[in-house]
Amino acid sequence: MVAEVIINTIAKELNKTYDYIIPDSILKDIKIGSRVFVPFGKTKNEEGFVIGIKETSEFANKEIIKVEDNILTEENISLAKLMARRYFCNISDSIRLMLPPGNTTKNIKNRIKDKTANFVYLKKNIEEIEFDIEEGIIKSDKQKRLLTFLFENEGIHILDLEILTDTSRSIIKTLEKNGYIEIVEEKINRNPFAHKNIKKDKPLKLTEEQQVAYDKISSSNYKEFLIYGVTGSRKN
Secondary structure, three states: OEEEEEEOOOOHHHOOEEEEEOOHHHOOOOOOOOEEEEEEOOOEEEEEEEEEEEOOOOOOOOEOOEEEEOOOOHHHHHHHHHHHHHHOOOHHHHHHOOOOOOOOOOOHHHOOOOOEEEEEEEOOOHHHHHHHHHOOOOOOHHHHHHHHHHHHOOOEEHHHHHHHHOOOHHHHHHHHHOOOEEEEEEEOOOOOOOOOOOOOOOOOOOOHHHHHHHHHHHOOOOOOOOOOOOOOOOOO
């Protein structure tokens, strides 16, 4: 398989795709939108974005070095291509506009790191665990309470699990060691609006001139319109 990669650069002459072989070791991780590192030039490794995947290419003679992340989607890439055509800019310029704050710099050390936390999941099926409890293989009341809680609350944060089941980290570690549960480190999605009370705006009443313009637009068969007016005249 071959990936079509756009190099992350502002140079206009590099606003084109380069074909790279996808190694079997990272084939399952590659998709349209992947941020990758590729050999470029004589000795330099460059950051790029996968904007297409195909079976073969006569121009692909180098392999992708590694996948950095899959922070973008195929829809993001399609939009970036459209923006580049419409506004005569590099595709990589459009792509950078879609990256979360703290992820646009090419210096990886300066990027905001993803916040992760440990979450607890059942490793054995419920029937097997219930059997071990009934047969007395699991004797500790705290272990039983914790496992029973996980039957309906799987994937809970490890600290929440300790508090809600009144157990300790050692209990959790013992169950993990015995193969009943597993602790998985997962990325926590950051939501800057999580603790903000945002009130929805009420529809504003149109002025007389705005109403006239709106009526003309709504009765027209055209899909796009250019509205003339001075800055601050509430055209939008």
